[in-house]
Amino acid sequence: MAKKTSSDIYGVLGFPAKHSLSPVMHNAAFKELKINAKYRIFEVPPQELEGFLKDLSKNNIAGINVTIPYKERVIPYLQKTSVEADLIGAVNTIKVSQDGLEGFNTDGEGFLRHISEVFDFDPRDKKIAILGAGGASKAVCVYLAKNGPKRISVYDVNHEKVRGLIAHLVHCCKGPEFIEAGSIEELLIQEADLLVNATPIGMKESDPSLVDEKFLHQGLFVYDLIYHHPQTALLNSAKKKGCLTSNGLGMLLYQGMLSFRIWTGKNAPKEVMEEALLLTLKKSHQV
Numbered sequence: 001m002a003k004k005t006s007s008d009i010y011g012v013l014g015f016p017a018k019h020s021l022s023p024v025m026h027n028a029a030f031k032e033l034k035i036n037a038k039y040r041i042f043e044v045p046p047q048e049l050e051g052f053l054k055d056l057s058k059n060n061i062a063g064i065n066v067t068i069p070y071k072e073r074v075i076p077y078l079q080k081t082s083v084e085a086d087l088i089g090a091v092n093t094i095k096v097s098q099d100g101l102e103g104f105n106t107d108g109e110g111f112l113r114h115i116s117e118v119f120d121f122d123p124r125d126k127k128i129a130i131l132g133a134g135g136a137s138k139a140v141c142v143y144l145a146k147n148g149p150k151r152i153s154v155y156d157v158n159h160e161k162v163r164g165l166i167a168h169l170v171h172c173c174k175g176p177e178f179i180e181a182g183s184i185e186e187l188l189i190q191e192a193d194l195l196v197n198a199t200p201i202g203m204k205e206s207d208p209s210l211v212d213e214k215f216l217h218q219g220l221f222v223y224d225l226i227y228h229h230p231q232t233a234l235l236n237s238a239k240k241k242g243c244l245t246s247n248g249l250g251m252l253l254y255q256g257m258l259s260f261r262i263w264t265g266k267n268a269p270k271e272v273m274e275e276a277l278l279l280t281l282k283k284s285h286q287v
């Protein structure tokens with residue numbers, strides 16, 4: 001068989017996407033495993049989305065991650081979707097093969113793997129409060145709801161989104177009690193075992209915490225999906241109150257490892273990918 005000389009191309013599709021950390025972790029993994037591949041950023045405006053997706057194979061692109069605002073919009077262009085992507089209603093990973101484009105979602109599993117493998121947190125019988133009802137929240141909520149919690153309460157400034165998400169959870173995941181919270185008080189954080197921030201509040205270092213300190217307590221695990229800096233205001237006050245805390249870098253790493261396995265069939269080199277992420281954040285003075 002002739003030796004393949006051109007590298008496979010992978011990348012992240014988004015608009016904007018130029019601040020993505022995915023290239024550093026995937027390129028480090030390809031290098032470590034001596035895979036002849038490169039991971040790039042594809043910042044594609046909406047009017048070019050259809051053409052970009054149709055030409056993936058022609059352009060030697062073997063797989064992509066999908067980020068804001070395309071996680072739902074790519075679905076009509078796929079030939080197949082995984083059970084997880086169907087359940088969440090969004091795709092963050094596409095594999096290109098001779099059979100066409102197949103969509104997956106690794107966000108929810110990435111989150112769950114991180115909290116269980118690193119923090120030994122099992123959602124079973126737990127009371128869970130979620131801030132935000134957008135795309136990331138949906139992936140996280142579906143995975144939590146599938147794992148036997150006692151209760152999930154969700155709050156978002158956009159009440160329609162909360163209503164839609166709760167209706168989806170009631171339909172897909174029988175068992176837990178679901179609460180459509182009309183305010184942060186109604187999330188019942190003071191009784192919760194896990195609080196997840198899935199809003200963008202905290203992405204700017206000057207952002208305040210959405211949660212009054214009086215609701216935070218020992219025994220509460222506070223997980224902020226934001227990974228651009230290690231300590232958001234929410235995580236700072238949670239730490240002060242004796243909570244276990246995590247930012248979202250682990251979720252980013254685990255969802256990336258799962259995508260890598262889907263594309264290459266190989267186990268992702270976790271330590272190498274994590275080191276690449278931390279180094280990049282340090283260099284950009286974000287750590």
Ligand code: NAP
Pocket residue numbers: 068107131132133134135136137155156157158161198199200201203210225226227248249251252253255
């Ligand atoms: P999204 O779809 O825009 O959802 C965010 C939701 O938060 C929106 O419904 C938004 O409402 C709501 N919101 C905004 N301000 C709020 C406030 N003050 N109080 C309550 N709700 C508020 O975004 P996403 O894709 O889910 O991402 C959310 C966050 O997760 C981002 O910071 C993102 O970087 C992070 N994330 C991390 C990972 C990871 O791997 N760690 C993966 C995905 C996402 P409006 O739309 O009305 O503003």
